[in-house]
Amino acid sequence: MSTRRDFLQIAGLSTLALSLPLADTLAASVFSKEDKVLRVAIMGLGSYGTRVAEAMKESKRAKLVGVISGTPSKVETWRQKYGIPDKNCYNYENFDQIKENPDIDAVYVITPNSLHKPYGIRVAKAGKHVICEKPMALNAAEGREMIAACKAAGVHLLVGYRMHFEAKTLEVVRMQRAGEFGKTLFFQGLSGFIIGDPTQWRLNRELAGGGAMMDIGIYSINGSRYMLGEEPIWVTAQEVKTDPVKFKEGVDETITFQMGFPSGAVASCLSTYALNNLDKFYLDGTKGFAEMQPSTGYGPIQARTNNGPIEREHITHQTVQMDEMAAIILDGKKPVIPVDGEEGLKDLVIVDAIYEAVKTGKKVMIG
Incomplete structure (x- = not known):
């Protein structure tokens, strides 16, 4: 059975003659064991958050290391299921403290849409990269605020466009x-x-x-x-x-x-x-x-x-998405279709x- 690594190698080679930029992008998806790993906290532990967490089990470049939720029972369940340290567990009132946590690189905001902007901006101000589910905000004005906040904080703002990968x-x-x-x-x-x-x-x-x-x-x-x-x-x-x-x-x-x-x-x-x-x-x-x-x-x-x-x-979309987003954040990779x-x-x-x-x-x- 072919592996994800084999698939990406073949995909990269097969497109070389017709599209060098695309081939380069796909070929660069072959990650080595020495590559750095993006350490991610998931905010919002509902059904889609669970789907992302399960998909990340197969990720080569991204690892689930933290959780943020307003439901203590969910935090405890996830802590045990995914082996998350107590110090990486937060609620919506205290998650600004991630600023002092060097073990978290990025937060994936998977909350109702109206919370994307306020929580995303708080994550940025805490100095962590922001990955946000789509739509990025409620309207264009809110989206511009998020972009400005992330630029001011010097962090990436990525959107969960899984189909782009x-x-x-x-x-x-x-x-x-x-x-x-x-x-x-x-x-x-x-x-x-x-x-x-x-x-x-x-x-x-x-x-x-x-x-x-x-x-x-x-x-x-x-x-x-x-x-x-x-x-x-x-x-x-x-x-x-x-x-x-x-x-x-x-x-x-x-x-x-x-x-x-x-x-x-x-x-x-x-x-x-x-x-x-x-x-x-x-x-x-x-x-x-x-x-x-x-x-x-x-x-x-x-x-x-x-x-x-x-x-x-077919490879689980969220697995590919998280690996590719890790490459964007950690390696400066440019995706075929933007997700910023x-x-x-x-x-x-x-x-x-x-x-x-x-x-x-x-x-x-x-x-």
């Missing part, structure tokens, strides 16, 4: 950049599922900052940008709400939105909490196409082009524009 996604991006689809003219992104518990934080405007757009819609926004390889200059958007009891004021159920790009390409996207089986990207060009379905789930991702299926080994605060801000600018378009019914210009 996924092998099949990277192959589609490579093909698009190499012109193998010709001029790319159209992108479709369908992102949605039927949400469950109506009392969860994702349906609380104060905690989530919105509804489906702030959770699942961000994938189509981000995907349109890296698959078309350019930034949108306008958006239009329409909202549909069939259940105003479950989806209260300020919590979107379904939004369809369109984006226009400088090249003339357009994107047509759907973000919803009311429909299942929606996880699809489609890219169309003058010489070919790419289709991914599922396109952003936890995997395995399925992808095909006009040349046939794309075959790559500026990348997160670009998505937030578009989210703001979409909500404005829904409210006004007008085309909203960006930039």
Whole structure:
């Protein structure tokens, strides 16, 4: 059975002839035992925090060494399960003390959206690198505050864009950049599922900052940008709400939105909490196409082009993400698709524009 190391070596070599920058990036993913390890504390010990912690067991460059939670029972469970020292366990009131803890390099903020900015800034002021789940903040203004705080503190700000390291996604991006689809003219992104518990934080405007757009819609926004390889200059958007009891004021159920790009390409996207089986990207060009379905789930991702299926080994997304983020922070590695605060801000600018378009019914210009 091939290993992750074998896969990365092969992937790097196979792209050498067509894309030296991408090949260099992939080949640099082969880590040696002597490489430094990024020591990470996870803030927010819910379901996704657990997923990241489990994935990090297989990481070569990142190690879980600390926890931050407002629930003492969760802290104790994680302390025992992952062998975390007492001195690396914090709550939301005292985690500023990590400033005095040399055994923690970075904090991965996996909290409700409204807490990303205040907690991320506190982490930065404590002198630790910030890894933040997406969306990076509630809006572009908050995102700019986070970027400024991290720059002032001299720490990295990275966003949990796991798809930016996924092998099949990277192959589609490579093909698009190499012109193998010709001029790319159209992108479709369908992102949605039927949400469950109506009392969860994702349906609380104060905690989530919105509804489906702030959770699942961000994938189509981000995907349109890296698959078309350019930034949108306008958006239009329409909202549909069939259940105003479950989806209260300020919590979107379904939004369809369109984006226009400088090249003339357009994107047509759907973000919803009311429909299942929606996880699809489609890219169309003058010489070919790419289709991914599922396109952003936890995997395995399925992808095909006009040349046939794309075959790559499935590796747990969060494992690859944490290894690659360690390389960015520790080695200065430049990823094929950025995952820094500026990348997160670009998505937030578009989210703001979409909500404005829904409210006004007008085309909203960006930039």
